[in-house]
Amino acid sequence: MAGRSDEQMTGAEIILKALADQGVEHIFGYPGGAVLPIYDEIFQQEKVKHILVRHEQGATHAAEGYARSTGKPGVVLVTSGPGATNAVTGLTDALMDSIPLVCITGQVPTHLIGNDAFQECDTVGITRPCTKHNYLVKNVNDLARILHEAFYVATTGRPGPVVVDVPKDVQFAKGTYIGPGNIQHKTYRPRIKPDQNVVRAAVDLIASAKRPIFYTGGGVINSGPGASKLLREFVKMTGFPLTSTLMGLGAFPAGDKHWLGMLGMHGTYEANMAMHGCDVMINIGARFDDRITGRVDAFSPHSRKIHVDIDPSSVNKNVPVDLPVIGDCAHVLEDMIRVWKARQHQVDKPALAQWWKQIDQWRSRDSLKYKPRKDVIMPQYAIERLYALTRGKDVYITTEVGQHQMWAAQFFKFEEPNRLMTSGGLGTMGYGLPATIGVQMAHPKSLVVDIAGDASVLMTMQEMSTAVQYRLPVKIFILNNQYMGMVRQWQQLLHGNRLSESYSEALPDFVKLAEAYGAVGMRAEKPAELDDAIKAMIEINRPVIFDCRVASLANCFPMIPSGKAHNEMLLGEDVPDAEIEKAIGAEGKVLV
Amino acid sequence: MVDNEPGVLARVIGLFSGRGYNIDSLTVSETEHEAHVSRITIVTSGTSNVIEQIKAQLERMVPVHSVADLTVQGNAIERELALIKVTGKGEKRMESLRLADAFRARVIDATTESFVFELTGKTSKVDQFISLMQPLGLVEVSRTGIAAISRGPEGMKI
Numbered sequence: 225m226a227g228r229s230d231e232q233m234t235g236a237e238i239i240l241k242a243l244a245d246q247g248v249e250h251i252f253g254y255p256g257g258a259v260l261p262i263y264d265e266i267f268q269q270e271k272v273k274h275i276l277v278r279h280e281q282g283a284t285h286a287a288e289g290y291a292r293s294t295g296k297p298g299v300v301l302v303t304s305g306p307g308a309t310n311a312v313t314g315l316t317d318a319l320m321d322s323i324p325l326v327c328i329t330g331q332v333p334t335h336l337i338g339n340d341a342f343q344e345c346d347t348v349g350i351t352r353p354c355t356k357h358n359y360l361v362k363n364v365n366d367l368a369r370i371l372h373e374a375f376y377v378a379t380t381g382r383p384g385p386v387v388v389d390v391p392k393d394v395q396f397a398k399g400t401y402i403g404p405g406n407i408q409h410k411t412y413r414p415r416i417k418p419d420q421n422v423v424r425a426a427v428d429l430i431a432s433a434k435r436p437i438f439y440t441g442g443g444v445i446n447s448g449p450g451a452s453k454l455l456r457e458f459v460k461m462t463g464f465p466l467t468s469t470l471m472g473l474g475a476f477p478a479g480d481k482h483w484l485g486m487l488g489m490h491g492t493y494e495a496n497m498a499m500h501g502c503d504v505m506i507n508i509g510a511r512f513d514d515r516i517t518g519r520v521d522a523f524s525p526h527s528r529k530i531h532v533d534i535d536p537s538s539v540n541k542n543v544p545v546d547l548p549v550i551g552d553c554a555h556v557l558e559d560m561i562r563v564w565k566a567r568q569h570q571v572d573k574p575a576l577a578q579w580w581k582q583i584d585q586w587r588s589r590d591s592l593k594y595k596p597r598k599d600v601i602m603p604q605y606a607i608e609r610l611y612a613l614t615r616g617k618d619v620y621i622t623t624e625v626g627q628h629q630m631w632a633a634q635f636f637k638f639e640e641p642n643r644l645m646t647s648g649g650l651g652t653m654g655y656g657l658p659a660t661i662g663v664q665m666a667h668p669k670s671l672v673v674d675i676a677g678d679a680s681v682l683m684t685m686q687e688m689s690t691a692v693q694y695r696l697p698v699k700i701f702i703l704n705n706q707y708m709g710m711v712r713q714w715q716q717l718l719h720g721n722r723l724s725e726s727y728s729e730a731l732p733d734f735v736k737l738a739e740a741y742g743a744v745g746m747r748a749e750k751p752a753e754l755d756d757a758i759k760a761m762i763e764i765n766r767p768v769i770f771d772c773r774v775a776s777l778a779n780c781f782p783m784i785p786s787g788k789a790h791n792e793m794l795l796g797e798d799v800p801d802a803e804i805e806k807a808i809g810a811e812g813k814v815l816v
Numbered sequence: 817m818v819d820n821e822p823g824v825l826a827r828v829i830g831l832f833s834g835r836g837y838n839i840d841s842l843t844v845s846e847t848e849h850e851a852h853v854s855r856i857t858i859v860t861s862g863t864s865n866v867i868e869q870i871k872a873q874l875e876r877m878v879p880v881h882s883v884a885d886l887t888v889q890g891n892a893i894e895r896e897l898a899l900i901k902v903t904g905k906g907e908k909r910m911e912s913l914r915l916a917d918a919f920r921a922r923v924i925d926a927t928t929e930s931f932v933f934e935l936t937g938k939t940s941k942v943d944q945f946i947s948l949m950q951p952l953g954l955v956e957v958s959r960t961g962i963a964a965i966s967r968g969p970e971g972m973k974i
C-alpha cells in the first residue's frame with residue numbers, strides 16, 4: 225500500500241481533485257448538510273471557483289449558459305433532498321437541449337438511505353428520466369472513476385446532464401484516487417464517424433437536387449465551432465439555401481445571402497415555404513421537433529430527406545427519412561465536402577437559379593414586417609435597436625421563454641455559434657437570467673444580455689443577487705408588455721380572446737427592484753428615448769435591469785398555428801389590428 | 817443485454833412507461849455472473865417505426881450492451897414456465913392429472929386435495945392449460961414471463 229498511500233484521500237477530496245483534473249474552473253452550487261464535507265474542501269483549495277447561486281434551479285441554468293457558451297461541461301453542486309429536487313427543472317432542460325452538465329448531489333449516509341431520513345429523496349429515481357445517466361456512489365473507491373465517467377458521458381455523443389449522487393459517509397470515507405486517464409466505458413460507445421457508403425449516397429443525392437435546402441440545428445453547435453466552419457464551406461460550395469432551428473442559430477451567419485431565417489412555428493415565410501417545396505432536404509443536427517414540422521403528414525411532402533445525427537433515436541422518430549447518416553456533424557460535413565470535391569460534383573445550376581427565384585418571391589413577402597409606432601415601443605423594434613447598437617461587439621444573448629424569445633430569434637442576427645443561450649425543448653421560463661451568470665462567468669469581458677419577458681424574469685429574479693455578489697455586469701433587458709404575451713396570443717387566437725390569468729398583475733417596479741439588489745435600474749417608455757437608454761446600458765459596467773415598456777398586445781408573427789402545415793402560415797397582415805385592439809377590454813384599458 | 821448494476825431495470829422499465837410503450841411480458845436474470853451481465857427479455861407490440869424507436873432508445877442507454885429484436889430476426893424460440901395450483905377431489909382431481917400428463921406438466925407438490933403443476937412451453941400452451949384447469953379447481957398461477965433465444969449457432973453479442 226505504501227506506494228499508493230499518497231493517493232488515499234477522502235471522498236470530498238477525491239471530488240475536488242477529479243474536478244480539477246477534468247479542467248473544471250467554475251462550479252455553480254448551493255450548500256447544505258449533505259454536502260458540507262465537499263464545501264469544506266472547496267474552502268481549502270483554489271483551483272475550482274464556486275459560484276453561490278440563490279436557488280438550485282439557478283445553478284443548473286447558470287451551468288447550462290456556461291456550457292453552451294464555451295462548449296465545456298457545466299458543473300453543479302447541490303445538497304440532498306430539496307437541493308436535488310430544485311435542480312430537476314434545469315436537468316430536464318439540459319436533457320431536452322442536449323447540454324453537457326455534471327451535477328453532484330449530496331445524499332444522506334448510505335445506512336440511512338430508504339429510511340425517510342432528514343432531507344432524503346430518491347435522487348437517482350427522480351432524476352433517472354431527466355438525465356442522460358446517473359449514479360449513486362456507494363463505495364468511495366468507485367467515486368473517482370464514476371466522476372470521470374460522468375464527464376465522459378455528459379460531453380461525448382449527444383451531450384446531456386449526468387447526476388452523481390454521493391452519500392455523506394462516502395464523502396468522509398478514505399479511498400483511492402485514480403486520474404481521468406483513458407476512460408473506456410464498457411458499453412457506452414457513441415458513433416462519431418459516419419459510414420462512408422452512406423456519405424457517398426448522401427452526396428450523390430445532394431448533387432442531384434433541384435430544389436435543395438439545408439435544415440440545420442443544435443447538433444451543429446454541439447459539434448463545436450469546426451462544424452459551423454465546415455457548414456459555411458459546404459453552403460458556399462453548393463450555393464444552397466439554408467434555414468436553422470432556434471437551437472442552431474448562429475451556426476450559419478444571419479448576414480449571409482443563403483440564409484433564409486429561422487424556420488418553424490415562428491419562422492420566416494421563405495424558410496417554411498422552402499422546406500415545404502424542396503425536393504432534397506439536408507437535415508444536419510436537427511431533430512424534426514414538432515415546432516418545426518407542424519402537421520407531420522403534411523410536412524415537406526415531396527422531398528427526399530437526409531438526416532445527419534449522432535443519436536440514432538433521433539432518426540425516424542417524428543419524420544421518416546430516406547438517408548440517415550449517423551455521426552458527428554463536423555465529421556460528416558468534412559467527409560461530405562471531401563467526397564463532393566473528389567467526385568467533382570456540380571450543382572444543377574439552372575434548376576438552382578429557378579429555385580432561388582422562387583425563394584426570392586417568398587422573401588419579398590417580408591414576413592417579419594410589423595407596424596412601427598411612434599407612441600409606443602414595438603417589441604420587435606426594441607430588439608432591432610438592441611441588435612443595431614451592439615453590432616460588432618462581443619455579445620452573448622440569453623432569453624427567457626415567450627414572445628420576446630421568438631422576437632429575439634427573428635430580429636437579433638446571430639453570426640457565430642454559441643452566442644445564443646435559450647431554452648428550446650423544455651421552454652423553461654426563468655432560464656435566461658441565471659444563464660447570463662454562467663455566460664458572464666465564462667466570458668468576463670463580453671457583453672451578456674438576457675432578452676427577457678416580464679413574467680419569466682420573475683421566476684429566477686433572485687439570481688440578481690448572485691450577479692451583484694460576483695460583480696457580473698449582466699444586462700437584463702425586459703420586454704415588458706405586462707402580459708404573459710405568448711399565452712395571451714394563444715388565448716386571442718384560440719380561446720376567443722378570453723385572457724384567463726395571463727395579465728401580469730402587480731408587477732414590481734423593476735427599476736426599484738434593481739436598486740434593491742444593488743444593481744442599476746433603467747427604463748425606456750418611448751421609441752425616441754430607446755437608443756440613448758440602450759447605449760447607456762451597454763456602457764454601465766454593472767448588472768442592469770432594463771425595463772423596456774413595449775406595446776402590450778403585439779403578436780408574434782408569422783405563425784404556423786399548431787396542427788397546421790407549413791404552407792398554412794398566419795402572417796401578421798392576416799390578423800387585422802381591429803382584432804388585436806379588441807383585446808383591450810374595459811378592465812385592461814384602466815390597467816395598461 | 818445490460819450491465820447488472822443497480823437501477824438498470826428501473827431505467828429500462830421507466831423508458832417504456834415514460835414513452836408510452838407497453839410491456840406484455842418481462843423477464844430478467846443475470847446470465848453471466850463473472851461479466852456482470854443480465855438479460856432482459858421484453859415482449860412488446862407496436863408498428864415497425866415504434867419498435868425501431870424502442871430499440872434506438874434502449875441502445876443509447878449507458879448500461880445497455882446490446883439490443884436484439886428476436887421477432888424481426890425470425891425463428892426465435894420462446895418459452896415460459898408456469899406453476900399452477902389446482903384443488904379438487906374425485907373425478908375433477910383425476911381429470912386435472914390426466915390433462916397435466918397430456919400437456920407434459922409435472923406434479924411438483926401434492927396433498928390429498930391439491931396439486932402444483934410445473935409447465936414449460938409456449939405462452940399459448942400455458943394459456944390453454946390454465947383455461948382447462950379453470951373449471952377443475954384452479955387456485956393460483958405463477959408465470960415467469962417469456963424467455964427467448966434465437967435458433968442456430970449464432971449467439972447474441974454482448
Ligand SMILES: Cc1cc2nc3c(=O)[nH]c(=O)nc-3n(C[C@H](O)[C@H](O)[C@H](O)COP(=O)(O)OP(=O)(O)OC[C@H]3O[C@@H](n4cnc5c(N)ncnc54)[C@H](O)[C@@H]3O)c2cc1C
Pocket residue numbers: 320321322381382383440441442443444446447468469470471472486487488489490491508509510511512513515516532533534535538551552553554625626629630647648649650651652710
Ligand atoms: C415558445 C417556443 C417557441 C418555439 N418556436 C420555435 C420555432 O418557431 N422554430 C424553431 O426552430 N424552434 C422553436 N422552438 C424550439 C423548439 O421547441 C426546439 O427546441 C428546437 O426546434 C429544436 O432544435 P433542433 O432540432 O436543432 O434540436 P436540438 O434540441 O438542438 O437537438 C440537436 C439534435 O442534434 C443531434 N446532435 C447533438 N449533437 C450532435 C453532434 N455532435 N453531431 C450530430 N448530431 C448531434 C441530437 O441528437 C439532436 O437530434 C420554440 C421553443 C419555444 C419555447
Ligand SMILES: Cc1ncc(C[n+]2csc(CCOP(=O)(O)OP(=O)(O)O)c2C)c(N)n1
Pocket residue numbers: 624625626627628629651652653676677678679680681703705707708709710711
Ligand atoms: C416554467 C414555465 N411555466 C409556464 C410556461 C408557459 N408559458 C410559456 S410562455 C409564457 C408567458 C411568458 O411571459 P413573459 O415572460 O412575459 O414573455 P412574453 O411572452 O410576454 O414575451 C408562459 C406562462 C413556461 N413556458 N414555463
Ligand SMILES: [Mg+2]
Pocket residue numbers: 626677678679703704705706707708709
Ligand atoms: Mg410579457
